[in-house]
Amino acid sequence: MEQQGISFTFLLLLISTSLFYNLCSAEEDPEGAPEMPCKAAVSLLMKRQMAGITKCTKSMKFKNGKDKAAKMNCILKCVATGERMLNSESLLDKQNLEEFVKREIPRNLVAKAGPILWACYDGSVGKLDPKEEYCESYKPMIKCIMDAIAKFCVE
Numbered sequence: 001m002e003q004q005g006i007s008f009t010f011l012l013l014l015i016s017t018s019l020f021y022n023l024c025s026a027e028e029d030p031e032g033a034p035e036m037p038c039k040a041a042v043s044l045l046m047k048r049q050m051a052g053i054t055k056c057t058k059s060m061k062f063k064n065g066k067d068k069a070a071k072m073n074c075i076l077k078c079v080a081t082g083e084r085m086l087n088s089e090s091l092l093d094k095q096n097l098e099e100f101v102k103r104e105i106p107r108n109l110v111a112k113a114g115p116i117l118w119a120c121y122d123g124s125v126g127k128l129d130p131k132e133e134y135c136e137s138y139k140p141m142i143k144c145i146m147d148a149i150a151k152f153c154v155e
Contacts, residue, residue: 073135
């Protein structure tokens, strides 16, 4: 369970790169997120994403450690919702994902990251149930992203 959380965090680090970069930059880029090396992008966002996990974990009510571990998919769903990867109903939709890619993925990484995100989208759209107590329907999406991101910065 811990490995899954770390891997999904790594993905969120990558896909949120330009948001962090834009927060540190005074100017917005009208053509999308600024270019950035893959490994540098991931490194810059590690602290931010860990903060997102911490924030989501604190905002959720867990009965005990076992309940927290069982709801790891829910924590990661919360982080994805906070990053606006999911819509306000915690579901995937095409417009949300298109906006996310343009806003969050550095231009130079879109060609590589876009197909990964779209494949995970295609496999998950219409299959997520935001009312599940343990967020099990999110597991395939999380696994898809984890599997892809493990090789993302390897050339």
